[in-house]
Amino acid sequence: MSEFDVRALTEKDQDQDYTKENSTLSRVTTDKTTGDVSTYLESKYSSTTYNDNTSSDNDFSDIDDKVILRKIDMHLLPICGLLYLLAYLDRGAIGNAKIEGLTDSLRLSTNEYNICLTIFFITYSLCEIPSNMLLKKLGKQSIFIPVIMICWGIVMTCMGVVKDFGGLFATRLFLGVFEAGLYPGMSFGLTMWYKRTEMQSRQALFYAAASMAGAFSGLLAFAIAKMDGAGGYEGWRWIFILEGILTVVVAVAAFKLMPDYPGTAKFLTPREREYVLWRAAKDSEPASVFSASTMSSRRVPDYSAFTDKHDVSMSHSLKNVFTDWQPYIHVLLNLGIVTPTYGISLFLPSVVKGLGYTSSMAQLMTIPIYIAASLISVIQAFASDYFKIRSAFVAADLLAVIIGFVMAIAGQETGENRVIYAGVFIAVIGLYAAFPGIISWLSNNLANSQKRAIGMAFQIGFGNMGGAFASNFYKPDQYTLGHSLELGFATMGFICCIISVMSYKAINNKREKEIEAGKWDNVSDEDLFKMGDKSPYFRYRL
Numbered sequence: 149m150s151e152f153d154v155r156a157l158t159e160k161d162q163d164q165d166y167t168k169e170n171s172t173l174s175r176v177t178t179d180k181t182t183g184d185v186s187t188y189l190e191s192k193y194s195s196t197t198y199n200d201n202t203s204s205d206n207d208f209s210d211i212d213d214k215v216i217l218r219k220i221d222m223h224l225l226p227i228c229g230l231l232y233l234l235a236y237l238d239r240g241a242i243g244n245a246k247i248e249g250l251t252d253s254l255r256l257s258t259n260e261y262n263i264c265l266t267i268f269f270i271t272y273s274l275c276e277i278p279s280n281m282l283l284k285k286l287g288k289q290s291i292f293i294p295v296i297m298i299c300w301g302i303v304m305t306c307m308g309v310v311k312d313f314g315g316l317f318a319t320r321l322f323l324g325v326f327e328a329g330l331y332p333g334m335s336f337g338l339t340m341w342y343k344r345t346e347m348q349s350r351q352a353l354f355y356a357a358a359s360m361a362g363a364f365s366g367l368l369a370f371a372i373a374k375m376d377g378a379g380g381y382e383g384w385r386w387i388f389i390l391e392g393i394l395t396v397v398v399a400v401a402a403f404k405l406m407p408d409y410p411g412t413a414k415f416l417t418p419r420e421r422e423y424v425l426w427r428a429a430k431d432s433e434p435a436s437v438f439s440a441s442t443m444s445s446r447r448v449p450d451y452s453a454f455t456d457k458h459d460v461s462m463s464h465s466l467k468n469v470f471t472d473w474q475p476y477i478h479v480l481l482n483l484g485i486v487t488p489t490y491g492i493s494l495f496l497p498s499v500v501k502g503l504g505y506t507s508s509m510a511q512l513m514t515i516p517i518y519i520a521a522s523l524i525s526v527i528q529a530f531a532s533d534y535f536k537i538r539s540a541f542v543a544a545d546l547l548a549v550i551i552g553f554v555m556a557i558a559g560q561e562t563g564e565n566r567v568i569y570a571g572v573f574i575a576v577i578g579l580y581a582a583f584p585g586i587i588s589w590l591s592n593n594l595a596n597s598q599k600r601a602i603g604m605a606f607q608i609g610f611g612n613m614g615g616a617f618a619s620n621f622y623k624p625d626q627y628t629l630g631h632s633l634e635l636g637f638a639t640m641g642f643i644c645c646i647i648s649v650m651s652y653k654a655i656n657n658k659r660e661k662e663i664e665a666g667k668w669d670n671v672s673d674e675d676l677f678k679m680g681d682k683s684p685y686f687r688y689r690l
Contacts, residue, residue: 208426216420224338227402227406230357232355232357238395239323242320243498244497245387264313265620266620271324273612273613274328275329290402297326307319308386332601340410341424341428343427343428356580360518360522366515367512370508373507468599478589478648481542485546485641487634488618488638491622492572497510498510521577524577529585538689539649546642552578553571553575557571557631599681618634663685
């Protein structure tokens with residue numbers, strides 16, 4: 149059954165429809181499920197032991213929701229954050245290696261260096277949808293993610309011993325292939341554990357690892373560069389070698405530390421597994437998805453007889469994604485954020501060095517920027533979850549990005565280094581704060597797990613093509629053009645954000661009026677169920 153359109157109920161019915169005899173609890177949460185919400189719902193509603201007229205709602209009064217959330221947070225977020233930190237550290241290490249002598253050592257021209265940056269994002273973007281489809285099919289994050297990590301850790305280590313442009317190009321190509329499955333896979337996985345109003349804060353907590361990676365990479369590169377000459381290797385080579393080895397070591401540990409989905413979580417008791425699945429299902433009920441006026445409307449469809457078996461075809465899910473307007477506008481919105489983000493992460497050390505600092509000091513001067521971005525992104529995410537709104541915060545972030553790049557351009561033209569640094573500082577904070585919001589926003593508005601897995605991969609994957617663009621924005625000592633192009637993308641993102649809000653509001657209002665007018669009264673419950681988020685009973689979140 150679709151998580152986001154589970155059952156259209158009246159408020160009275162709402163407290164009576166998710167119930168199961170205690171004797172079946174252990175079987176549902178262990179034997180019959182792979183741990184996701186869809187399978188849980190199918191087990192619940194197709195089970196011969198389920199009786200719609202049995203006792204009232206499951207009594208979970210013995211379970212403290214805050215305690216369970218802390219338990220989930222402690223087991224998921226640290227490992228997700230660590231893995232993403234390493235991924236971001238590895239893909240961005242080439243920027244640190246550049247100012248430590250990579251281009252001179254390999255005799256790379258500016259175009260050759262930019263090509264090596266670009267190829268990563270091409271393979272990274274192309275492999276994200278297939279990767280998420282494979283993960284959804286396998287259902288084992290605890291195996292899939294550590295395996296791809298070991299692969300990219302080995303590639304990263306090999307990058308430290310390349311001899312020429314061809315070697316660097318090949319290693320960057322394969323780094324994109326293997327890293328592609330991490331972020332969309334973990335983002336999709338989180339939707340199986342948390343309510344929609346809890347998603348952005350959790351996304352931000354592990355995405356904050358990306359901004360911390362920026363700070364850590366500068367500090368790490370500063371220290372590793374001192375190994376110049378050790379073992380006969382230049383300092384920039386040791387950056388790749390040591391970071392690659394670290395990735396492999398952590399990946400091996402992740403086989404034990406990375407949980408799969410709620411129904412198979414070993415750190416939860418059978419009773420707690422049932423509760424986590426139940427609360428995710430409750431979050432999908434019309435009381436939380438639909439507006440009050442819809443809930444009190446003349447017709448309330450009943451989806452209790454239907455499960456995801458009506459919509460399991462991968463081709464059907466692909467069609468649902470690519471014929472929906474949402475992913476396309478969110479790809480453009482994502483490009484407006486991701487493109488400047490990669491431009492900054494790849495070239496920030498060089499930009500700061502261009503202000504007159506030494507290579508070592510430039511590495512250190514990037515640290516405060518990323519620490520501030522990390523803190524602000526987490527604070528904002530909790531506020532966004534608290535107020536249950538995404539768009540207002542995303543729009544404010546993009547305005548900050550626009551202001552930051554305008555300052556950087558103005559400072560570049562007048563030679564005011566402090567203005568350039570302040571502008572870049574503000575822009576980075578806005579970029580890192582906005583990204584968790586746009587990922588959570590789209591995931592909240594896609595109706596079932598399979599469509600959500602593909603849709604999120606499409607959004608993240610093609611949005612990451614911005615990295616290919618950004619790789620070619622900055623030329624040595626010519627940063628005004630790069631800042632201007634980043635400004636253009638941020639402005640596009642802001643416009644797409646406004647268009648999305650206006651479109652969501654218009655569609656929600658139209659659906660309200662159609663239901664009140666009785667337009668859908670003669671459409672069967674099964675047909676309404678199959679419509680997913682295109683159902684007139686589904687309400688988009690702003």
